[in-house]
Structure formats: structure tokens, C-alpha cells
Amino acid sequence: MLPVAGSDERLLADAVAAYARDLAPRIPAAEEAGAIPREVIADLGRLGVLGMTIPEPDGGLGASSVAFALVLEEIAAVWPSLAVGVSVNSGIAEGTIVRLGTPEQKKRWLPRLIDGSGLASFALTEPGSGSDAAALRTTARRDGPTWVLNGRKMFVTNLRYAPVAIVLARVGEMDAHRPHAGITAFLVPTDAPGVVIGRAESKMGLLASDTSPLTLEDARVGADAVLGPQGTAFGAVAMAGLDGGRIGIAAQAVGIARGAIDRAAAYARERRQFGRPIGDFQLVRNALARAQTDISAARLLTLRAAWLKDRGRPFTTEASKAKLFASEMAQRATHVAVQTLGGYGYMREAAVERMARDARATTIYEGTSEIQRLVIARGMLSL
Ligand SMILES: Cc1cc2nc3c(=O)[nH]c(=O)nc-3n(C[C@H](O)[C@H](O)[C@H](O)COP(=O)(O)OP(=O)(O)OC[C@H]3O[C@@H](n4cnc5c(N)ncnc54)[C@H](O)[C@@H]3O)c2cc1C
Structure with missing residues (x-):
């Protein structure tokens, strides 16, 4: 059990993980078509994922930011395209409406962003x-x-x-x-x-x-x-919205890296060269162990930023650190995953090929890595 995640949060993430695993066979066709099937968005509405961080009086589950980060990690481990859609809808858009919306605005828009009829x-x-x-x-x-x-x-x-x-x-x-x-x-x-x-x-x-x-x-x-x-x-919408959104992108990056490295580890157990599983070779073990350690570090940074947000404490710098480290870590991890699968890793039918391409956006959107460094340094220097 992670120190900042309670059992309810883990249960919610496990339920989403089970749903996401079942989606896997549908992903190649959806990526080819360039669209998330409407019924998948509807399913996320039914599961409560789209309204999970909205307070109960406004029609959501009232779950924590920690729970949301765990859920995004589970979705991204299988389908990063879906994770970013959920992150923007539930992290930035709904979060801003909950924070700043009038009762009428909440009544008009939140039900339509929760029920799976669309994504904001x-x-x-x-x-x-x-x-x-x-x-x-x-x-x-x-x-x-x-x-x-x-x-x-x-x-x-x-x-x-x-x-x-x-x-x-x-x-x-x-x-x-x-x-x-x-x-x-x-x-x-x-x-x-x-x-x-x-x-x-x-x-x-x-x-x-x-x-x-x-x-x-x-x-x-x-x-x-x-x-x-x-x-x-x-300040109140763009910067504050992005602070929260960056925790979502960090969680997405952790999920992508984990999904790719889990596949690489499974392959390293099965694939045999020189009469042995490639997972027996120390160079392969070293790459996998480094990537796995990186993933754990990125997850802890991400959950720490979410934990601070849940407690109403300042989290701007921590969200930037999590986003910076997790998104750059995801580049390294997906590189290792493709390398571990060798030529098969470069082929379209390998999920790691898709994940390496998907990971690339995480150092760019919701503030590039350079911008995250500026935010972190500003927090240090107060200039
Ligand atoms: C897949 C995807 C989805 C997106 N979704 C959304 C969305 O839903 N809503 C939305 O509003 N935007 C969205 N964006 C836009 C995204 O947030 C921007 O692309 C990002 O903020 C960078 O802006 P830019 O592309 O104009 O690059 P620029 O700002 O032109 O930056 C170009 C390069 O210069 C560097 N640079 C810029 N300023 C500095 C500086 N002061 N110091 C050092 N380096 C600097 C950058 O780090 C970068 O490397 C999305 C982008 C992508 C790729």
C-alpha cells in the first residue's frame, strides 16, 4: 500500500484497472480510426470516473486527487489517449467549474461532463x-x-x-x-x-x-x-487549472512508463537468445531495474503533489516537479521498453511502439519541461 493512498482510493483504481484491461483489444482500431468510441466515454461516466473528484453535493463521488492520480495511472498504463481526455475533462475543466462556477453554471454543465455524454x-x-x-x-x-x-x-x-x-x-x-x-x-x-x-x-x-x-x-x-x-x-483559471492538470499529466506519464515496462519485463522473461531468456542478461536487467526505480520515484512525486492539493496546501512547485520528472522519465522508460523488445518493439503491433510515441507529448503539453524548470526555480529563488 502506498503511504498516501487509502484502501478506498486503491479499490477505485483497481476497478478502473480491470475495466481498462478489457479495453486493450479495442485500442489498435480506435487509434487507427483516430477517435475514442463514444461508448467508452459513456462507460467511464457509468463507472463514476468522469465525476470522481467532483464533490458529492455537485453530483460526483467526492474522491481525492490522490485517487484520481491512481485512476489516471491505470488508464494510461493501457490507453494514454483516453487518459489525457479524462485528465483534461475531470482535472482542469471540471475542477475549474467546481472552484469558480456559479450554482447555475455548475447545474448546467457538470451533469453533462459527469454522465459520459462528452468530455470538456x-x-x-x-x-x-x-x-x-x-x-x-x-x-x-x-x-x-x-x-x-x-x-x-x-x-x-x-x-x-x-x-x-x-x-x-x-x-x-x-x-x-x-x-x-x-x-x-x-x-x-x-x-x-x-x-x-x-x-x-x-x-x-x-x-x-x-x-x-x-x-x-x-x-x-x-x-x-x-x-x-x-x-x-x-491566475485563477489558467495557472491554477494547469497546476492541477500537471498532476494529471504526471500520473499519465507514470502510467505510460509502467505499461511499457511491464510489457518489456514480460517479454524479457519469454524471449530467448543465446539459449537463455534475455532477462538473464545483466545489461537487460540493469535497464529494467533503472526504469522500474524511476517509475516508483515519479509516482511518489505525483502522489505527494496530489496529497498536498487534497489538504489545501500549496502544491504549484510540487506539481511542476512531478510533471517534469515523470514526463522525462517516461521518455527513458519507453525507450528501454522498445529496446528490450528489439525489432518487435519497433513494429506497430507492439503496444510499446505506441506508448513511446504517446509519451512524447507529456514533456510538451500543460507546460513544457523548460517551463516546469522555470516554475521550480521561481519557487526557489523568489525572483
Ligand atoms: C497533444 C497536445 C494536446 C494539447 N492540448 C491542449 C489543450 O487542450 N488546450 C490548450 O490550450 N493547449 C493544448 N496544447 C498546447 C500545449 O499546451 C502547448 O503546445 C505548450 O504549452 C507549448 O506551447 P507551444 O507549442 O506554443 O510552444 P512554444 O511556447 O512556442 O515553445 C517552443 C519551445 O521553446 C521553449 N520555450 C518557450 N519559452 C521558453 C522560456 N521562457 N524559456 C525556455 N524555453 C522556452 C519551449 O519549452 C519549447 O521547447 C496541446 C499540445 C499538444 C501537443
């Missing part, structure tokens, strides 16, 4: 602003009882499945000295007039996860679409 999106990145998110150019202006949004968002996860996207836009002119000022979050229904979902990106990995551009062409939403206090969304 979080639209921050733009063609000209990624790491420098405060430089975003999407605008929002008030027009009588409505808000009118214009701009272009890039790389939006889940957009095709989303009933709603949290969109970050600027109200008023940009102040070069305070670029984050005026940034406001909107709950934008994806069927609102002026909302255009572009062609899904063709990616290196995470092929079943939807990543699409969102164009807002005089998109109109009601006055009640503003999420949280106007003008404060850079």
Missing part, C-alpha cells in the same frame, strides 16, 4: 501564444446582454467530444506591462453561433485523442458564460 475542453493556446500564454489575442467584448468572442485557439484536446470549452479571452486592450490583466474565462457551448471546430490535427502519437483548432468568429455567449471574476482568469 480547455482552450488557452493560440497560434502565437503557447508557453507565453498571457500573450493571447482572443478578444471578448460586451454587446448588450451577450459577449462576443473573436480569435483562434490551437491544439484543443477533446474538442470533438466537448459540449463546452473553457475559453480564455482578453477583455479590453492589452497592456504590455501587465499582459495577464483583462484575461477572462468563458464557458463556451460548442454549439454556440460563431464557434467553428477545425480539422483534427494529425499527430505523432495519442492518435485517438482529439486535438483540434477552435475558431471564434463573432461567437456569442450569454452574460452568464463568464467563469470566475472578470479579468482574473490568467
Whole structure:
């Protein structure tokens, strides 16, 4: 038993692990088709996974962030594309609505994000602003009882499945000295007039996860679409949402690495060369042992950040450390897994090939490794 995880949390993760294992035969076709089957999203709704961190009075299970990290690890160990969709829906989007939403906003959107009818999106990145998110150019202006949004968002996860996207836009002119000022979050229904979902990106990995551009062409939403206090969304929504989201991506990276290394260890037991299982060779053992130790360290960092979040303690730096270490560890671990399977590891039919491609995104989204280092150093230096 992990020190920060109670038996209820482990039980929930075990139930999800059993479900995820049964999904395995369906994954190659879904990755080929570039879509998560709707019924899988519906199943996650029925299992309670999509609302697990939402408080019980708001219709969820009220589970901890630790439990959520364990569940994401289990999903990612089998299907990383599904894990990132769940992480964005339940970690960033629902988490922000629970934290900042009005009772009406919660009543309108949370049931649709819990029940498995869709997965929510979080639209921050733009063609000209990624790491420098405060430089975003999407605008929002008030027009009588409505808000009118214009701009272009890039790389939006889940957009095709989303009933709603949290969109970050600027109200008023940009102040070069305070670029984050005026940034406001909107709950934008994806069927609102002026909302255009572009062609899904063709990616290196995470092929079943939807990543699409969102164009807002005089998109109109009601006055009640503003999420949280106007003008404060850079800190209150973007940065705070990403703090929590980074724990989810760290858990995803731990799951990918574990899934790949478990397969490599199984192969090393069976595959024989020079008359012995390759797992008998010290070079193979060394690589597997290092990867396994790395995975345990990354899991502990991840669960520690989740544990701090559950206790209402500051966790920004710890989430960045977990995300940085786990995502870079997943590169090394998936490399070892492909190497251990030799030529078979390079072939499409080997799950480790897919996992190596999927792992690559984890050092990029929700803040690159470079940005995590900046966050960690800022915490150390207070500069
Ligand atoms: C699969 C996928 C899904 C995504 N999903 C979403 C989503 O749902 N919503 C969303 O809003 N975004 C999403 N993104 C976008 C993602 O968050 C950005 O790609 C990421 O933040 C990096 O931004 P960028 O791509 O513009 O790179 P840039 O910011 O242009 O960075 C390019 C390089 O420069 C480095 N760099 C930049 N600034 C600094 C600095 N100050 N110091 C040192 N190095 C620096 C970066 O680390 C990187 O190596 C997704 C991306 C991917 C790949």
C-alpha cells in the first residue's frame, strides 16, 4: 500500500484497472480510426470516473486527487489517449467549474461532463501564444446582454467530444506591462453561433485523442458564460487549472512508463537468445531495474503533489516537479521498453511502439519541461 493512498482510493483504481484491461483489444482500431468510441466515454461516466473528484453535493463521488492520480495511472498504463481526455475533462475543466462556477453554471454543465455524454475542453493556446500564454489575442467584448468572442485557439484536446470549452479571452486592450490583466474565462457551448471546430490535427502519437483548432468568429455567449471574476482568469483559471492538470499529466506519464515496462519485463522473461531468456542478461536487467526505480520515484512525486492539493496546501512547485520528472522519465522508460523488445518493439503491433510515441507529448503539453524548470526555480529563488 502506498503511504498516501487509502484502501478506498486503491479499490477505485483497481476497478478502473480491470475495466481498462478489457479495453486493450479495442485500442489498435480506435487509434487507427483516430477517435475514442463514444461508448467508452459513456462507460467511464457509468463507472463514476468522469465525476470522481467532483464533490458529492455537485453530483460526483467526492474522491481525492490522490485517487484520481491512481485512476489516471491505470488508464494510461493501457490507453494514454483516453487518459489525457479524462485528465483534461475531470482535472482542469471540471475542477475549474467546481472552484469558480456559479450554482447555475455548475447545474448546467457538470451533469453533462459527469454522465459520459462528452468530455470538456480547455482552450488557452493560440497560434502565437503557447508557453507565453498571457500573450493571447482572443478578444471578448460586451454587446448588450451577450459577449462576443473573436480569435483562434490551437491544439484543443477533446474538442470533438466537448459540449463546452473553457475559453480564455482578453477583455479590453492589452497592456504590455501587465499582459495577464483583462484575461477572462468563458464557458463556451460548442454549439454556440460563431464557434467553428477545425480539422483534427494529425499527430505523432495519442492518435485517438482529439486535438483540434477552435475558431471564434463573432461567437456569442450569454452574460452568464463568464467563469470566475472578470479579468482574473490568467491566475485563477489558467495557472491554477494547469497546476492541477500537471498532476494529471504526471500520473499519465507514470502510467505510460509502467505499461511499457511491464510489457518489456514480460517479454524479457519469454524471449530467448543465446539459449537463455534475455532477462538473464545483466545489461537487460540493469535497464529494467533503472526504469522500474524511476517509475516508483515519479509516482511518489505525483502522489505527494496530489496529497498536498487534497489538504489545501500549496502544491504549484510540487506539481511542476512531478510533471517534469515523470514526463522525462517516461521518455527513458519507453525507450528501454522498445529496446528490450528489439525489432518487435519497433513494429506497430507492439503496444510499446505506441506508448513511446504517446509519451512524447507529456514533456510538451500543460507546460513544457523548460517551463516546469522555470516554475521550480521561481519557487526557489523568489525572483
Ligand atoms: C497533444 C497536445 C494536446 C494539447 N492540448 C491542449 C489543450 O487542450 N488546450 C490548450 O490550450 N493547449 C493544448 N496544447 C498546447 C500545449 O499546451 C502547448 O503546445 C505548450 O504549452 C507549448 O506551447 P507551444 O507549442 O506554443 O510552444 P512554444 O511556447 O512556442 O515553445 C517552443 C519551445 O521553446 C521553449 N520555450 C518557450 N519559452 C521558453 C522560456 N521562457 N524559456 C525556455 N524555453 C522556452 C519551449 O519549452 C519549447 O521547447 C496541446 C499540445 C499538444 C501537443
